[in-house]
Amino acid sequence: xxxxxxxxxxxxxxxxxxxxxxxxxxxxxxxxxxxxxxxxxxxxxxxxxxxxxxxxxxxxxxxxxxxxxxxxxxxxxxxxxxxxxxxxxxxxxxxxxxxxxxxxxxxxxxxxxxxxxxxxxxxxxxxxxxxxxxxxxxxxxxxxxxxxxxxxxxxxxxxxxxxxxxxxxxxxxxxxxxxxxxxxxxxxxxxxxxxxxxxxxxxxxxxxxxxxxxxxxxxxxxxxxxxxxxxxxxxxxxxxxxxxxxxxxxxxxxxxxxxxxxxxxxxxxxxxxxxxxxxxxxxxxxxxxxxxxxxxxxxxxxxxxxxxx
Amino acid sequence: xxxxxxxxxxxxxxxxxxxxxxxxxxxxxxxxxxxxxxxxxxxxxxxxxxxxxxxxxxxxxxxxxxxxxxxxxxxxxxxxxxxxxxxxxxxxxxxxxxxxxxxxxxxxxxxxxxxxxxxxxxxxxxxxxxxxxxxxxxxxxxxxxxxxxxxxxxxxxxxxxxxxxxxxxxxxxxxxxxxxxxxxxxxxxxxxxxxxxxxxxxxxxxxxxxxxxxxxxxxxxxxxxxxxxxxxxxxxxxxxxxxxxxxxxxxxxxxxxxxxxxxxxxxxxxxxxxxxxxxxxxxxxxxxxxxxxxxxxxxxxxxxxxxxxxxxxxxxxxxxxxxxxxxxxxxxxxxxxxxxxxxxxxxxxxxxxxxxxxx
Numbered sequence: 001x002x003x004x005x006x007x008x009x010x011x012x013x014x015x016x017x018x019x020x021x022x023x024x025x026x027x028x029x030x031x032x033x034x035x036x037x038x039x040x041x042x043x044x045x046x047x048x049x050x051x052x053x054x055x056x057x058x059x060x061x062x063x064x065x066x067x068x069x070x071x072x073x074x075x076x077x078x079x080x081x082x083x084x085x086x087x088x089x090x091x092x093x094x095x096x097x098x099x100x101x102x103x104x105x106x107x108x109x110x111x112x113x114x115x116x117x118x119x120x121x122x123x124x125x126x127x128x129x130x131x132x133x134x135x136x137x138x139x140x141x142x143x144x145x146x147x148x149x150x151x152x153x154x155x156x157x158x159x160x161x162x163x164x165x166x167x168x169x170x171x172x173x174x175x176x177x178x179x180x181x182x183x184x185x186x187x188x189x190x191x192x193x194x195x196x197x198x199x200x201x202x203x204x205x206x207x208x209x210x211x212x213x214x215x216x217x218x219x220x221x222x223x224x225x226x227x228x229x230x231x232x233x234x235x236x237x238x239x240x241x242x243x244x245x246x247x248x249x250x251x252x253x254x255x256x257x258x259x260x261x262x263x264x265x266x267x268x269x270x271x272x273x274x275x276x277x278x279x280x281x282x283x284x285x286x287x288x289x290x291x292x293x294x295x296x297x298x299x300x301x302x303x304x305x306x307x308x309x
Numbered sequence: 310x311x312x313x314x315x316x317x318x319x320x321x322x323x324x325x326x327x328x329x330x331x332x333x334x335x336x337x338x339x340x341x342x343x344x345x346x347x348x349x350x351x352x353x354x355x356x357x358x359x360x361x362x363x364x365x366x367x368x369x370x371x372x373x374x375x376x377x378x379x380x381x382x383x384x385x386x387x388x389x390x391x392x393x394x395x396x397x398x399x400x401x402x403x404x405x406x407x408x409x410x411x412x413x414x415x416x417x418x419x420x421x422x423x424x425x426x427x428x429x430x431x432x433x434x435x436x437x438x439x440x441x442x443x444x445x446x447x448x449x450x451x452x453x454x455x456x457x458x459x460x461x462x463x464x465x466x467x468x469x470x471x472x473x474x475x476x477x478x479x480x481x482x483x484x485x486x487x488x489x490x491x492x493x494x495x496x497x498x499x500x501x502x503x504x505x506x507x508x509x510x511x512x513x514x515x516x517x518x519x520x521x522x523x524x525x526x527x528x529x530x531x532x533x534x535x536x537x538x539x540x541x542x543x544x545x546x547x548x549x550x551x552x553x554x555x556x557x558x559x560x561x562x563x564x565x566x567x568x569x570x571x572x573x574x575x576x577x578x579x580x581x582x583x584x585x586x587x588x589x590x591x592x593x594x595x596x597x598x599x600x601x602x603x604x605x606x607x608x609x610x611x612x613x614x615x616x617x618x619x620x621x622x623x624x625x626x627x628x629x630x631x632x633x634x635x636x637x638x639x640x641x642x643x644x645x646x647x648x649x650x651x652x653x654x655x656x657x658x659x660x661x662x663x664x665x666x667x668x
Contacts, residue, residue, distance in 0.1 A: 033440065034440050034443070034444060082632055085636055086635060086636065089636065089639065091635060091639065093439050093440060094345070094349075094351040094439055094443065095580065095635060095639075097351065097353070097440060097443055098573070098576050098577070098580060098631070098635075099631070099632065099635060101573045101576070102573075102577065102627075102628040102631045102632060103628065103632075105569065105573065105624045105627060105628045106624065106625060106628035106629070106632075108624055109621050109622070109623070109624035109625040109628070110625070112617075112618075112621040112624075113617045113621045113625075116617040116618050116621065117616050117617045120616060120617070121616065227448065227451060230444060230448075234444070269459075272459040273455060273456070273459055275451070275455050276452055276455050276456070279448040279449075279451050279452050279455075280448075280452070282444065282445070282448050283433075283445050283448050283449065283452075286433070286437060286441050286444065286445045287432075287433060287436065287437070287445070290437065290441055
C-alpha cells in the first residue's frame with residue numbers, strides 16, 4: 001500500500017513540530033524567554049543529514065548522535081555565553097528576545113558560510129537539497145515517517161519517566177518551579193538548566209535530521225519552520241511540556257492537511273497560503289486563550305457533561 | 310594585499326547610493342524607537358507597516374494612472390505591467406505637476422495605510438504582556454508578507470511589480486539626485502517630527518507610561534490612548550520608510566521583505582545606537598547601513614581571500630556587535646538623557662513673569 005505524500009508530510013510535520021516545541025518549552029521553562037533561535041537547531045540537524053549524504057554518501061541515521069550532540073552544544077553555548085550573562089546583567093526580557101534572534105542570525109551566517117564553502121570545495125549542491133532518496137523504505141512506507149513517530153514516542157515516554165520517576169527529574173521540576181528554593185535544598189540549578197538547554201538543542205537537531213529526509217533543505221529551513229514550532233508551544237500553553245506535544249501534533253498536522261482539505265473543495269489557490277495557518281493559530285490562541293490547552297479544565301468539563309442529562 | 314584605490318567619483322557614487330538606504334532605515338528605526346524606546350512596546354512586527362507602505366507604492370500610482378488614462382484597458386495590470394508602466398512613465402514625463410501630485414498622494418496613502426496597520430497592531434498591544442505581544446506582532450508581519458507574495462492583486466504575487474518613475478520629467482543625468490533628494494527630505498521631515506514630538510510634554514508622558522504604567526494612570530494619563538496613538542504614528546512613519554525603499558529600488562516584490570531585514574536589523578540598530586535617544590538611533594542606523602554597504606562594495610576586493618561569499622560576514626558582524634553592545638554597553642552608544650528640567654533661575658523668572666501678568 002503506497003501512502004499519499006500529503007499524509008506523510010502531515011504526519012511528519014506534526015511529529016517534528018511536537019519534538020521541536022517540546023525543546024522550545026524546555027528552554028522557556030528555564031529562562032522564561034521565547035527562544036527565536038530554536039529554528040536554527042533544526043537547520044543544524046538538517047545540514048548534518050545533508051552532508052552525510054552529499055559528502056560521505058552515508059545513511060543520515062548513522063549521524064543522529066552527531067546532530068543531537070552538535071545542536072545540543074550550540075544550545076548550551078547560547079545559554080551559557082549569551083543568555084545567562086545577559087540575565088545576570090539585568091537585561092529586560094525584550095532585550096533577551098532580541099538576543100535570541102541575534103543568535104539565530106549568527107548561526108544562519110555560520111551555516112551559510114559552511115554551505116557556501118562545501119559547495120565551492122566539494123562541488124555539491126548545498127541549498128534547496130532534496131535527499132529523500134537516501135531514506136529507507138519499509139513496506140512502501142517512507143522510513144522517515146516510522147522513525148519520526150518512534151522517536152516522538154521514545155522522547156515523550158523517556159521525558160515522562162525522567163521527569164516524574166527519577167531523582168534528577170524531581171530536581172529539574174523543582175529548579176523550574178522555584179530556582180532559589182531549589183538552590184537552598186542543594187539542587188545545582190545551573191546544571192539543571194544547562195541540561196535542559198542541551199536536551200532542547202538535541203531534540204531540535206534530531207527533528208532537523210529527520211526534516212531533511214522528506215522536505216527540501218536550505219539555510220533558512222529551520223527559520224521557516226519556526227512559526228509552526230512557536231504556534232505548537234503556544235497552543236500547548238507555553239509552559240507545559242506535554243501540552244507542547246499535543247500542540248505540535250495539532251498544529252503540525254493541520255498546517256499541512258487543512259489547506260489540502262480546503263483545496264479538495266475547489267479552493268486550489270489556498271495551498272499557497274499554507275504558511276499562514278500556524279501564524280493564524282498562534283495569533284488566535286494568544287488573543288483568546290493565552291494559557292493554551294492547559295487552560296482547559298478537563299475535570300470541570302467532565303463534571304458539567306455528567307450533570308447535564 | 311591589493312591596495313584598494315577609491316577615486317572621488319566612486320566616493321560620490323557610493324555616498325549617493327548610501328543616502329536612500331540610510332534615509333529609509335532612519336525612518337524605520339525612529340518609528341521603532343518611538344514604540345520601544347519611548348513607550349516600551351516590543352514591536353517584533355515592524356515589517357508589517359514597512360511592507361504596507363511599500364505595497365502602496367507598488368500598487369496604487371501605476372494602477373491609478375493606467376485607469377485614468379485608459380492605458381492597457383482590458384489587460385490585467387500585474388500580468389502586463391512591463392508593457393503598461395512605460396506608458397505610465399510617458400504620461401508622467403509629459404506632466405511634471407501630475408507626477409508630483411501623484412507622488413505626494415501616494416506618500417500620504419502609504420502613511421495612512423501604515424497608520425491603519427499600526428491601529429490593527431494596537432489591538433494585541435493593549436491586551437498582551439511583552440513576550441506574547443512580541444510573538445503576535447511577529448506573526449502579523451509574516452502574514453502580510455505571505456499574502457503579498459501569493460495574492461496577485463496586491464503587488465503582483467511572486468513576480469512583483471515595477472514602480473512608475475515619478476521623475477521621468479527630470480533630465481536623465483539628474484534623476485538619481487531627484488530621487489535621493491526626495492527620499493532624504495522625507496526622512497529629514499520624519500526625523501524632525503520625532504525629535505519634536507519626543508521632547509514635547511506628550512513625549513515625556515510616553516516615558517512615564519513606559520517606566521510606571523500605574524503611576525501614569527494614577528495621574529490621569531490615559532495609557533490605552535497613548536499606546537494606540539504611538540502605534541498609529543509609528544506605523545505611518547515606518548510605512549513612509551517602506552515607501553522610500555520601494556521608490557529607491559524601483560520595484561516591489563513581497564519576497565524582498567523579511568522579518569530579519571525589516572524587523573530585526575532595525576532592532577539591532579536601535580539597541581546598539583541607544584534606545585530612547587533619537588541621536589543614538591540615527592548613529593546606529595548609519596553605522597550598520599554603512600557597514601553593510603562597505604561589505605557589498607568591497608566584495609570584489611575581499612573575495613579572493615576567503616573561500617566563501619563575503620556577504621555572509623554581514624550577519625556575523627551584525628550579531629556579534631549586538632551581543633557585545635548588550636553585554637558591555639547596555640544603554641547603547643548614546644544613552645538616554647534625563648528629561649531636561651528648568652534651573653532655579655529659570656523657574657524664578659517664570660514665576661516672576663506670571664506674577665507680573667496677574668498684577
